[in-house]
Amino acid sequence: GAVVSQHPSRVICKSGTSVKIECRSLDFQATTMFWYRQFPKKSLMLMATSNEGSKATYEQGVEKDKFLINHASLTLSTLTVTSAHPEDSSFYICSVYRRNQPQHFGDGTRLSIL
Amino acid sequence: DQQVKQNSPSLSVQEGRISILNCDYTNSMFDYFLWYKKYPAEGPTFLISISSIKDKNEDGRFTVFLNKSAKHLSLHIVPSQPGDSAVYFCAASETGNQFYFGTGTSLTVIP
Numbered sequence: 001g002a003v004v005s006q007h008p009s010r011v012i013c014k015s016g017t018s019v020k021i022e023c024r025s026l027d028f029q030a031t032t033m034f035w036y037r038q039f040p041k042k043s044l045m046l047m048a049t050s051n052e053g054s055k056a057t058y059e060q061g062v063e064k065d066k067f068l069i070n071h072a073s074l075t076l077s078t079l080t081v082t083s084a085h086p087e088d089s090s091f092y093i094c095s096v097y098r099r100n101q102p103q104h105f106g107d108g109t110r111l112s113i114l
Numbered sequence: 115d116q117q118v119k120q121n122s123p124s125l126s127v128q129e130g131r132i133s134i135l136n137c138d139y140t141n142s143m144f145d146y147f148l149w150y151k152k153y154p155a156e157g158p159t160f161l162i163s164i165s166s167i168k169d170k171n172e173d174g175r176f177t178v179f180l181n182k183s184a185k186h187l188s189l190h191i192v193p194s195q196p197g198d199s200a201v202y203f204c205a206a207s208e209t210g211n212q213f214y215f216g217t218g219t220s221l222t223v224i225p
Contacts, residue, residue, distance in 0.1 A: 034212075041123065041217070041218075042217060043116070043118075043203070043215045043216055043217040043218065044158070044203065044205075045215075046212060046213075046214075049212070093157050093158070102148050102160040102163055103160075103213065104160065105150075105157035105158045107155075107156045108157045
């Protein structure tokens with residue numbers, strides 16, 4: 001299966017800061033990656049589908065100008081939380097899609113906005 | 115609207131006994147199901163899967179059962195071990211692409 005590296009694992013920053021989270025597929029060229037968000041005691045919620053070389057597809061209710069996704073190469077997708085506020089504090093997880101295989105996840109990023 | 119539900123947020127089991135985690139779904143078009151295991155501050159790790167053409171899949175101590183008519187699947191762990199203590203998510207998809215996750219069940223295996 002795919003090996004996925006997500007960085008950073010934890011971010012604490014002030015309100016108004018923009019935060020970039022990286023998701024790397026280490027052993028597989030991934031044309032599709034997913035970004036999820038998890039609130040405490042809640043399910044993993046799909047935020048967007050990141051497509052290499054094209055615009056991301058956002059789920060309903062997710063602000064594309066707030067959560068910028070860039071998938072410029074087959075091994076890297078980035079999620080930038082722009083002008084983050086306390087309500088953006090959450091656990092963000094990426095995963096790599098590989099046809100006919102389960103998704104493999106990164107270890108997640110704990111974002112805390114003060 | 116939650117398409118995949120895990121109605122038990124937590125479960126405690128004695129070491130050596132069987133753990134049974136349950137999952138219900140509403141979309142009859144789902145044809146591929148997975149269980150993930152998640153430790154705190156880590157991403158989910160794939161555990162076992164089952165497609166809708168089967169009603170059972172076994173991998174070592176882990177067995178997943180699928181009841182399509184009831185839209186229900188379950189994960190059996192036997193014998194349970196303390197290292198199995200984690201949060202377990204079930205996930206389902208129609209196309210094998212976008213997955214819908216349950217809210218998770220926190221399993222505690224008591225030594």
